[in-house]
Amino acid sequence: MERSTVTFFLFLIITGAAIGDPLEMMVGNLGDSLSVPCRSIVGNETLSVVSWLKDGGVVASQNLSVVQTPSDDKRLSITKEGSLNIAGLLLIDEGIYICNYSSLDHKTETQMGIQLLIAGGPTNVRTEVTPVAALPNGTLFVQKDSAVSFNCSSNSYPSQTLSWVFQDLESNSSVLASSNKSPLELHVSSIQSSNQGTYSCIAQNTLSNQTASKSTLLLVYYTPDRHPECSWVMGNDSSHLLLNCSWHGSYPLPTLQWEEVLGADRSKPPVLNVSMTTESLVATLNRSELYDGQTLQCTGQNQMLRSQPRFCSVTLKAPLPKGVTLLTALEGGNATLTCSEANSTPVAKTSWRRRTSNSQIQEVVPSAKYIVSDLGPEFTLKIVNISKFDEGVYLCRSENTLMVKELEFLLTVESSVSYAGGVVGVFIAMLIIGVGIAVGVSAYRNRDRICLGKIIPFMEEERHDVFHLVESDDEEIFSEPVARSIAAATNGHATSIVQIHRIPSSDHEDLGTTDTEVEETSKPPEQELVTF
Numbered sequence: 001m002e003r004s005t006v007t008f009f010l011f012l013i014i015t016g017a018a019i020g021d022p023l024e025m026m027v028g029n030l031g032d033s034l035s036v037p038c039r040s041i042v043g044n045e046t047l048s049v050v051s052w053l054k055d056g057g058v059v060a061s062q063n064l065s066v067v068q069t070p071s072d073d074k075r076l077s078i079t080k081e082g083s084l085n086i087a088g089l090l091l092i093d094e095g096i097y098i099c100n101y102s103s104l105d106h107k108t109e110t111q112m113g114i115q116l117l118i119a120g121g122p123t124n125v126r127t128e129v130t131p132v133a134a135l136p137n138g139t140l141f142v143q144k145d146s147a148v149s150f151n152c153s154s155n156s157y158p159s160q161t162l163s164w165v166f167q168d169l170e171s172n173s174s175v176l177a178s179s180n181k182s183p184l185e186l187h188v189s190s191i192q193s194s195n196q197g198t199y200s201c202i203a204q205n206t207l208s209n210q211t212a213s214k215s216t217l218l219l220v221y222y223t224p225d226r227h228p229e230c231s232w233v234m235g236n237d238s239s240h241l242l243l244n245c246s247w248h249g250s251y252p253l254p255t256l257q258w259e260e261v262l263g264a265d266r267s268k269p270p271v272l273n274v275s276m277t278t279e280s281l282v283a284t285l286n287r288s289e290l291y292d293g294q295t296l297q298c299t300g301q302n303q304m305l306r307s308q309p310r311f312c313s314v315t316l317k318a319p320l321p322k323g324v325t326l327l328t329a330l331e332g333g334n335a336t337l338t339c340s341e342a343n344s345t346p347v348a349k350t351s352w353r354r355r356t357s358n359s360q361i362q363e364v365v366p367s368a369k370y371i372v373s374d375l376g377p378e379f380t381l382k383i384v385n386i387s388k389f390d391e392g393v394y395l396c397r398s399e400n401t402l403m404v405k406e407l408e409f410l411l412t413v414e415s416s417v418s419y420a421g422g423v424v425g426v427f428i429a430m431l432i433i434g435v436g437i438a439v440g441v442s443a444y445r446n447r448d449r450i451c452l453g454k455i456i457p458f459m460e461e462e463r464h465d466v467f468h469l470v471e472s473d474d475e476e477i478f479s480e481p482v483a484r485s486i487a488a489a490t491n492g493h494a495t496s497i498v499q500i501h502r503i504p505s506s507d508h509e510d511l512g513t514t515d516t517e518v519e520e521t522s523k524p525p526e527q528e529l530v531t532f
C-alpha cells in the first residue's frame with residue numbers, strides 16, 4: 001500500500017496526469033523476461049528517438065537504430081516497436097516505466113506510466129508429515145488413531161498463501177487449513193480411515209497468482225484387536241481336512257500363512273506351508289498327511305505388526321468314543337445306548353452300527369424302532385420295544401479325518417417271564433415274612449380278647465361275662481380249659497367268669513397259613529407282574 005502510494009505520487013509528478021487516472025500495472029516473475037510496451041506508438045509510425053524512463057531517470061534510449069543504456073545494463077533493449085525488453089528480471093527492476101518518443105516528424109509524445117511489480121516464487125515447497133513410516137515404494141503410512149502433524153513451508157515474494165488440501169480416495173477435495181504465514185502447521189489428533197488420501201500443500205503467490213504444490217499420499221493402516229480365527233471341518237469324504245483361517249478388519253490386507261508346527265523332528269519338510277495376502281486362507285490336507293497330536297497354525301501379519309504376528313492353531317485329535325458298554329434290557333422295554341465323543345478334532349461323524357448274527361456290520365437306520373439322537377458330544381441310540389432279537393453287539397462308530405474308532409456295546413435281553421418269576425419269588429417271600437410279623441404282633445396285642453368273641457352269645461344268654469385269654473407262646477399247653485371264678489354278683493344273676501385257654505402253638509400256625517392263602521387269592525401275583 002505504502003509503495004503504491006509513493007509511486008502514484010511519483011507518477012503524478014512525472015506525467016502531470018490527472019488525479020484518478022489508473023496506473024497500468026505489470027507483474028513480472030523474478031528471472032523471467034518481460035516486455036514493457038510503449039502504448040501510444042501507432043503500429044507503423046517511423047520512430048526517430050525512443051527513451052525509457054524509470055522512476056524519472058532514463059534507463060534506455062534509442063536514436064534510430066542506436067541503443068544507448070546509460071547504466072550499461074545489457075538486460076535492457078528496445079524493440080523496433082519501441083517496447084522495453086527486460087531479460088532476467090530482478091527485484092531492482094520494480095518501478096514506474098514511461099516511454100518518451102519522437103517520430104520523424106518531430107512529434108513528441110509521452111505515454112502514461114506502467115508500474116512494474118516483481119513477484120518471486122513460490123519456490124521450494126517443503127512438506128513434512130510426522131510421525132509416519134514409509135512403504136518400500138516410498139508411500140507413507142500411519143497407524144489409525146495416532147496423532148499426526150502436517151507441516152508445510154515455501155518461499156515467495158512478496159507474499160503467499162499456504163493451504164493444506166485433502167483429497168480422499170473418491171477424489172473429493174477439501175481445504176483443511178490456509179494461512180499467509182509460512183510454515184503452515186496442521187495437527188490431526190486421532191487419524192481415521194476417512195483421513196486416508198492425498199495431502200497437498202498449495203502455495204500461491206499473492207501477486208502473480210502462481211502456485212506450487214507438493215502432495216503426499218498417506219495411508220491409514222489398521223490392525224484388528226482380535227486374532228485370526230482358525231476353523232476346521234472334515235471334507236465331504238472324511239479323508240480330507242479343510243482348514244480355514246480368516247482375519248477380517250486388517251488394512252491393508254493381511255498376509256495369512258498356514259503352517260505345520262514341527263516338533264523336535266525337523267528332518268521332514270512340513271506337510272503344510274502356504275501363505276497368501278488375503279482375509280481368508282483355506283488349505284486342504286488329506287488323511288495320509290495327518291496324525292494324532294499334529295498342530296497346524298495360522299499366522300496373520302500386516303505392515304503394522306512386523307515383529308508381533310498374531311496366531312491361531314488347531315491340534316488334531318483322534319476320535320475316542322466312550323460309554324457304558326455292558327447293558328441289560330428287559331424284553332418289551334426300551335434300551336438306551338449312550339456314546340460320548342468329546343475328544344475328536346475335527347468333530348467326528350458318529351453313527352451307530354450293529355453286528356448281525358452272521359458277523360456282518362449293518363448301519364442302524366433311524367426308525368420307530370431305533371431312535372437316534374445327537375446332543376453335542378452325546379450320541380444315544382434308543383431301541384424301542386426290546387425283543388430277544390435285539391440282543392447282541394452294537395457299535396458306536398466315530399470317524400474324523402485322522403481315523404475311525406469304534407466302541408462295542410453288548411446288549412443282553414432278559415425275558416419278562418424269568419424276570420417276573422424272580423419278582424414273584426421275592427414278593428412271596430416278603431409277604432410270608434410280613435404276614436407272619438403282622439399276625440404275631442396283632443395276636444400278642446389282642447391276646448386278652450381272642451377267645452371272647454366265641455363266648456359272647458352264651459354270655460349274653462347267661463348274662464355272664466366270660467373272658468378268654470389266649471397265650472400261644474406259653475410253654476405249658478392245656479388240653480382242657482381251666483375256669484376260675486374271678487368275680488360273682490352279689491345278687492346271683494350276673495357272674496363274671498374268666499376262662500383261660502391254653503391253645504397249642506400248632507393251632508396258631510394253622511390260622512396264619514389260612515390268612516396267607518386268602519391274601520394270595522385276592523391278589524393274584526401273576527397278573528400284577530405281567531403288567532409291570
Ligand SMILES: *[C@@H]1O[C@H](CO)[C@@H](O)[C@H](O)[C@H]1NC(C)=O
Nearest residue numbers: 041042043044045046047104
Ligand atoms: C500506416 O498504417 C495505417 C493504418 O494501419 C495505414 O493506413 C497507412 O497506410 C500506413 N502507412 C504506411 C506508411 O505504411
Ligand SMILES: *[C@@H]1O[C@H](CO)[C@@H](O)[C@H](O)[C@H]1NC(C)=O
Nearest residue numbers: 048049050062063064066102
Ligand atoms: C539522433 O541522430 C540524428 C542523426 O544521427 C541527429 O541528428 C539527432 O540530433 C539525434 N537526436 C537526438 C535526440 O540525439
Ligand SMILES: *[C@@H]1O[C@H](CO)[C@@H](O)[C@H](O)[C@H]1NC(C)=O
Nearest residue numbers: 049051053100101102108110
Ligand atoms: C522527451 O523527449 C524530447 C526529445 O528528445 C525531449 O525534448 C523531452 O523533454 C522529453 N520529455 C521528457 C518528459 O523527458
Ligand SMILES: *[C@@H]1O[C@H](CO)[C@@H](O)[C@H](O)[C@H]1NC(C)=O
Nearest residue numbers: 135136137138139217219252
Ligand atoms: C505404494 O504401495 C501402496 C500400497 O501397495 C500403493 O497404494 C501405492 O499406490 C504405491 N505407491 C506408489 C507410488 O507406487
Ligand SMILES: *[C@@H]1O[C@H](CO)[C@@H](O)[C@H](O)[C@H]1NC(C)=O
Nearest residue numbers: 126128149151152153183185
Ligand atoms: C515446519 O517446517 C519448518 C520449515 O521446514 C520448520 O522450521 C518448523 O520447525 C516445522 N515445524 C514443525 C512443528 O515441525
Ligand SMILES: *[C@@H]1O[C@H](CO)[C@@H](O)[C@H](O)[C@H]1NC(C)=O
Nearest residue numbers: 168169170171172173174194
Ligand atoms: C464425494 O463426491 C461425490 C460426488 O461428488 C459425492 O457423492 C460424495 O458424497 C462425496 N463424498 C464425500 C465424503 O464428501
Ligand SMILES: *[C@@H]1O[C@H](CO)[C@@H](O)[C@H](O)[C@H]1NC(C)=O
Nearest residue numbers: 026027205206207208209210
Ligand atoms: C490473481 O487473481 C486475482 C483473483 O483471481 C485477480 O484479480 C488478479 O488479477 C490475478 N493476478 C494476476 C497477476 O493474474
Ligand SMILES: *[C@@H]1O[C@H](CO)[C@@H](O)[C@H](O)[C@H]1NC(C)=O
Nearest residue numbers: 234235236237238240242284
Ligand atoms: C462337497 O459336497 C457338495 C455337495 O455335495 C459339493 O457341492 C462340493 O463341491 C463338495 N466339496 C468338495 C471339496 O468336494
Ligand SMILES: *[C@@H]1O[C@H](CO)[C@@H](O)[C@H](O)[C@H]1NC(C)=O
Nearest residue numbers: 229231244245246280281282
Ligand atoms: C472361511 O471362514 C470365513 C469366516 O468365517 C468365511 O467367510 C469363509 O466363507 C470361509 N471359507 C470357507 C471356504 O469355508
Ligand SMILES: *[C@@H]1O[C@H](CO)[C@@H](O)[C@H](O)[C@H]1NC(C)=O
Nearest residue numbers: 259262269270272273274275
Ligand atoms: C515356509 O515357506 C516359507 C516361504 O514361503 C519359508 O520361508 C519357510 O522357511 C517355510 N517354512 C518351513 C518350516 O519350511
Ligand SMILES: *[C@@H]1O[C@H](CO)[C@@H](O)[C@H](O)[C@H]1NC(C)=O
Nearest residue numbers: 239240271285286287288289
Ligand atoms: C494326499 O496328499 C499327498 C500330498 O499332497 C498326495 O501325494 C496324495 O496323493 C494325496 N492322497 C489323496 C488320497 O488325495
Ligand SMILES: *[C@@H]1O[C@H](CO)[C@@H](O)[C@H](O)[C@H]1NC(C)=O
Nearest residue numbers: 332333334371382383384385
Ligand atoms: C419306550 O419308548 C417309546 C418311544 O419313545 C415310548 O413311547 C414308550 O413309552 C417307552 N416305553 C417304556 C417302557 O419306557
